[in-house]
Amino acid sequence: MKKIAILILLISSSMGFSQNMNNDILETLFTKVSDTIEGNKGRWQFTIDQVTFVCLTDTNHNRMRIISPIIEANKLTEELKDNALLANFHTALDVKYAISDNILWSVFIHPLKELTEEQVANAIEQVYFANVTFGSSYSSTSLVFPGKQEETPIEQKKDDDFIRQKI
Numbered sequence: 001m002k003k004i005a006i007l008i009l010l011i012s013s014s015m016g017f018s019q020n021m022n023n024d025i026l027e028t029l030f031t032k033v034s035d036t037i038e039g040n041k042g043r044w045q046f047t048i049d050q051v052t053f054v055c056l057t058d059t060n061h062n063r064m065r066i067i068s069p070i071i072e073a074n075k076l077t078e079e080l081k082d083n084a085l086l087a088n089f090h091t092a093l094d095v096k097y098a099i100s101d102n103i104l105w106s107v108f109i110h111p112l113k114e115l116t117e118e119q120v121a122n123a124i125e126q127v128y129f130a131n132v133t134f135g136s137s138y139s140s141t142s143l144v145f146p147g148k149q150e151e152t153p154i155e156q157k158k159d160d161d162f163i164r165q166k167i
Helices: 002-014 023-033 078-090 117-132 162-166
Strands: 036-040 043-048 051-058 063-072 096-100 103-111
Touching: 023 043, 023 051, 023 117, 051 117, 063 117, 078 096, 103 117
Parallel strands: none
Antiparallel strands: 036 043, 043 051, 051 063, 063 103, 096 103
16 A cells, blocks of 8 residues: 555656656666565566566667566467457557567566656556456556457456555
């Protein structure tokens, strides 16, 4: 609950202000919101509510990604893969499901310097929700882009402020 309050404070204090985001600011943000954190500038692993996150930055190429492992790719059924691809278009929003090194990840990728603290907090929330809703609503927020869906519609989660309440 304390960590959610900190995340909300970070978001509200940075609204409307652009940042020149860097590894020092990211490390401070991750330290404030995480249960545990380890690593070096530009390569961190942290947990929030038992969900593992990794953040990798490349300052030379102005890139940053926050990722969270979900499941081994060889354990995915075709239905799970299809639902993840549908979610990438309709319900995952700023994060995507992606496979690398035989792991399915929830992934947020963005230019580093242009990020605001609010966007980092929102990215963490979306990566978290895409992870924990995989296999059910496959959603990173309660917002859904409309479109034709075949088969079973993806169920929407009801509480997209869950992580803010925890931090």
